[in-house]
Amino acid sequence: SHHRNLLRCLFALVVIVVSLCITLTLLTMAATENPITPAPDSESADQATAVKKRSPSDFLKSVLGRPVKVRLNSGTEYRGVLACLDGYMNIAMEQTEEYVDGQLKAKYGDCFIRGNNVLYISAQKRK
Template structure:
């Protein structure tokens, strides 16, 4: 029996957020924030307009970034708009 809680499958969620700003938290504790450009079945992630944060502090800015899936703790959408550069 299916639940009516509105929960969705992770694969469906990931399809919905392609091209949108996301936050990717790594097992190391670092955050990467950028636009999700693609991902694969191993959860390898490609981001555009990427910013790296450590302990909440901006450390680096990258154009494009590739993150190996085995390092990813979670992915979430960003609620706030980033400032234009």
């Protein structure tokens, strides 16, 4: 019981630190981002406006708070709501389900995944 409470406190602390790291990273990125200026002629300006390239950072910002699938190097998948992540791809998720070989193995409330284990993150359709 004492160890369980200690682990809960540690997890809460990790989530807070990761949240602060993400907030700081996003604020830094927003402050240093340079807008893309279109070419002077109107045709290429229209094309530049129509086709905006999304960076990995843009994608990750867009899926915060949304359902995602996280695949690990081991092949295990975690599906849940992306709570936060940092520049090292450390991930905190909520309402997490663990899948091995496509089969549901476990359900977790909150989950923390160390970034060096992450193969990819993909957006999921909302349930």
